[in-house]
Amino acid sequence: MKAKKVDYKYAADTSGYVLALSGSDSSTETKQRLSKAGHIVSLIITYALLAIAGLVIVFPFYWMIITSLKSGEEIQQTIQTFYPHFIRWENYTEALTRLDFVTLLRNTLIVGIISTIGTVITTILAAYAFARLQFKGRDLVFAFLLGSMMIPGEMMVISNYISVSRLGWTQGGNYVGNFAAMIVPFWVSIFYIYLLRQNFKQIPNELYLAAKVDGKSDWEFLWKVMVPLAMPTLTTIFILKLMGAWNSYVWPNLIASGHKEIFLITNGLRETFSSVERIDDYGAQMAATVIVTVPLLLLFVFFRKYIMRGVGRAGIKG
Amino acid sequence: MESKNNWKAWLYLAPVIILLAVFTFYPIINSFYVSFLKDYNYLTGAHKGFTFDNYLLVLTPFKKSGPGSMFEEVMQTALPNTLLLTVITVPISIVLSLLIALGLNSIKVLKKFFQTVFFMPYVTNAIAIGMVFSVVFASDYGVFNNIFGLHNVSWIIPSEIVTGDKVNYWRALFAICFYIVWHSLPYKILIFLGGLQNIDAQYYDAAKIDSAPKWKVALKITVPLLSPQILYMMITSFIGAFKEYNSVIGLFGKTGGTFDKTTGPRSMRTMVFFIYDMVAQNKVHYASAASIFLFIIIMLFTLVQSKVSKRRVHY
Numbered sequence: 001m002k003a004k005k006v007d008y009k010y011a012a013d014t015s016g017y018v019l020a021l022s023g024s025d026s027s028t029e030t031k032q033r034l035s036k037a038g039h040i041v042s043l044i045i046t047y048a049l050l051a052i053a054g055l056v057i058v059f060p061f062y063w064m065i066i067t068s069l070k071s072g073e074e075i076q077q078t079i080q081t082f083y084p085h086f087i088r089w090e091n092y093t094e095a096l097t098r099l100d101f102v103t104l105l106r107n108t109l110i111v112g113i114i115s116t117i118g119t120v121i122t123t124i125l126a127a128y129a130f131a132r133l134q135f136k137g138r139d140l141v142f143a144f145l146l147g148s149m150m151i152p153g154e155m156m157v158i159s160n161y162i163s164v165s166r167l168g169w170t171q172g173g174n175y176v177g178n179f180a181a182m183i184v185p186f187w188v189s190i191f192y193i194y195l196l197r198q199n200f201k202q203i204p205n206e207l208y209l210a211a212k213v214d215g216k217s218d219w220e221f222l223w224k225v226m227v228p229l230a231m232p233t234l235t236t237i238f239i240l241k242l243m244g245a246w247n248s249y250v251w252p253n254l255i256a257s258g259h260k261e262i263f264l265i266t267n268g269l270r271e272t273f274s275s276v277e278r279i280d281d282y283g284a285q286m287a288a289t290v291i292v293t294v295p296l297l298l299l300f301v302f303f304r305k306y307i308m309r310g311v312g313r314a315g316i317k318g
Numbered sequence: 319m320e321s322k323n324n325w326k327a328w329l330y331l332a333p334v335i336i337l338l339a340v341f342t343f344y345p346i347i348n349s350f351y352v353s354f355l356k357d358y359n360y361l362t363g364a365h366k367g368f369t370f371d372n373y374l375l376v377l378t379p380f381k382k383s384g385p386g387s388m389f390e391e392v393m394q395t396a397l398p399n400t401l402l403l404t405v406i407t408v409p410i411s412i413v414l415s416l417l418i419a420l421g422l423n424s425i426k427v428l429k430k431f432f433q434t435v436f437f438m439p440y441v442t443n444a445i446a447i448g449m450v451f452s453v454v455f456a457s458d459y460g461v462f463n464n465i466f467g468l469h470n471v472s473w474i475i476p477s478e479i480v481t482g483d484k485v486n487y488w489r490a491l492f493a494i495c496f497y498i499v500w501h502s503l504p505y506k507i508l509i510f511l512g513g514l515q516n517i518d519a520q521y522y523d524a525a526k527i528d529s530a531p532k533w534k535v536a537l538k539i540t541v542p543l544l545s546p547q548i549l550y551m552m553i554t555s556f557i558g559a560f561k562e563y564n565s566v567i568g569l570f571g572k573t574g575g576t577f578d579k580t581t582g583p584r585s586m587r588t589m590v591f592f593i594y595d596m597v598a599q600n601k602v603h604y605a606s607a608a609s610i611f612l613f614i615i616i617m618l619f620t621l622v623q624s625k626v627s628k629r630r631v632h633y
Binding site: 035042043046047049050053054056057058059060061063064067075076077078079080121122123125126128129133134135136138141145148150151152154155156157158159160161162163165166184185187188190193218243246247249250253254257266269270273274282285286288289292293296297299300304307308311312 | 324326327328330331333334337338340341342343344345346348349352360361363414417418421422424425428432434435436437438439440441442443444445446447449450451453454456458459461464500503505508509512529532557561563564567568571572590593594597598602605606609610612613616620
């Protein structure tokens with residue numbers, strides 16, 4: 001196979017050379033030139049199409065920012081302006097007060113941080129057990145957990161809503177209960193356990209044996225060796241989970257329905273600006289969406305590698 | 319020694335197992351149970367015996383009792399909407415993301431830049447960007463109408479200038495499909511690009527020697543070698559599209575929109591929208607029945623898909 005490959009290449013090269021020298025028939029040379037030109041043309045087309053697609057991707061972001069800075073009159077021009085002629089920062093102060101941003105931010109951070117810390121702890125413990133400890137039925141339990149990821153979450157939402165309601169966690173004024181309802185059910189993620197287990201498995205067994213010789217317990221080995229070594233994956237989990245809390249809408253909407261004081265950021269956004277709005281209100285509305293979007297984009301800018309690696313990992317299993 | 323290790327391991331697993339038991343496994347069983355209860359009061363647990371009516375009601379095309387009955391909604395609105403969204407957005411987003419991934423894979427300069435740009439929609443809030451799209455698609459002063467020279471054409475919300483204006487269902491469908499595809503591209507591009515980078519360069523060398531044209535290489539080599547990722551993407555995006563909810567809330571608001579009913583369903587409410595609406599109305603037995611119905615559809619689709627593509631997927 002290999003020899004054949006070289007053969008072809010050689011033959012092609014020499015024939016082109018010979019023909020070019022003889023000059024009697026330059027079809028191969030023109031062919032090569034043509035293919036080079038074709039390559040450049042296809043490259044230009046590729047870049048052009050990518051640029052167009054990229055513009056469509058970026059445009060909503062651009063339009064959001066531009067509109068958030070426009071005045072009501074400018075928004076209502078028959079011909080839309082693609083940059084604001086007069087920058088109206090008041091849209092932002094208006095959006096912040098109407099959203100009651102401080103409350104929303106506080107609630108979202110409480111829920112986000114506590115649920116993230118809880119998830120990271122349960123994930124570390126479970127991933128360690130699955131990756132390093134020997135016990136009966138380990139692979140069976142792990143396969144069972146992975147299989148349960150197929151079941152649509154809607155089925156659980158309904159029953160969980162019944163459970164937390166019976167506990168009184170959905171009642172207004174019961175802040176501890178309300179927050180517990182938004183946090184505790186999300187202290188476990190099978191996907192993150194899977195992700196961290198893969199990472200833990202890559203850590204060489206020799207380290208474990210060496211630690212054992214040093215008289216370290218499993219517990220110490222986990223926190224002093226495994227966790228620091230798996231820091232990149234843990235960072236990924238931390239960031240993705242925080243973003244999940246920032247974007248969560250369905251569950252908090254059920255729990256906090258009617259209790260504005262425990263809304264999370266996304267609920268607050270949707271509730272403050274209903275879809276049927278006066279057009280001159282678009283400025284403040286877009287300012288609010290900028291306020292919700294910018295923290296996510298900032299996380300993306302600083303943790304791009306971690307986010308893309310974690311998200312991309314999902315498709316590699318096969 | 320062995321047994322000691324055994325209980326220790328279960329101790330490590332205890333938090334996860336307890337949480338899953340309470341918030342995942344028990345709810346699955348309970349949902350089945352609740353879906354067969356008649357007039358279930360979820361706070362007291364009182365009910366009037368067992369029945370199949372919850373399923374029948376959810377599946378009834380026309381319920382005679384009263385106008386605007388919620389039971390027509392699944393068959394007349396939620397299911398058609400969900401199926402249309404799935405059938406339209408899944409193929410379009412897979413083909414587009416595949417093309418973009420192929421494009422990205424064939425360039426060197428600016429590759430990182432483009433990769434970052436195409437990933438941006440992933441790190442956004444579905445509700446927030448949905449609201450942005452509804453401003454882009456606004457009827458009276460929307461930039462979409464402006465760019466394409468249209469006047470007061472309503473896509474999401476009726477025009478305020480044209481009196482008695484109603485949103486045409488098919489236009490609304492176009493707007494939401496556009497948004498769903500836009501939002502779902504990044505993940506697919508990322509997975510496809512990862513798959514492309516894993517393809518052995520040897521295959522391309524062989525093609526180069528045979529001087530095969532580029533489109534032929536893509537069709538005969540790249541796509542078959544990428545088939546595991548394509549199958550994975552098809553199954554996960556079918557499941558995702560069947561559970562579409564946030565995009566509807568983002569674009570059309572908490573009501574799910576109101577359209578001209580002569581052109582199609584009255585709103586863009588989907589299956590999951592119906593389920594959560596039932597929960598919010600404290601009719602959890604209907605919600606449970608609908609969710610199990612949804613679960614069965616998803617299972618059937620996934621099974622059929624993996625059966626059909628088994629012969630075509632190259633591992």
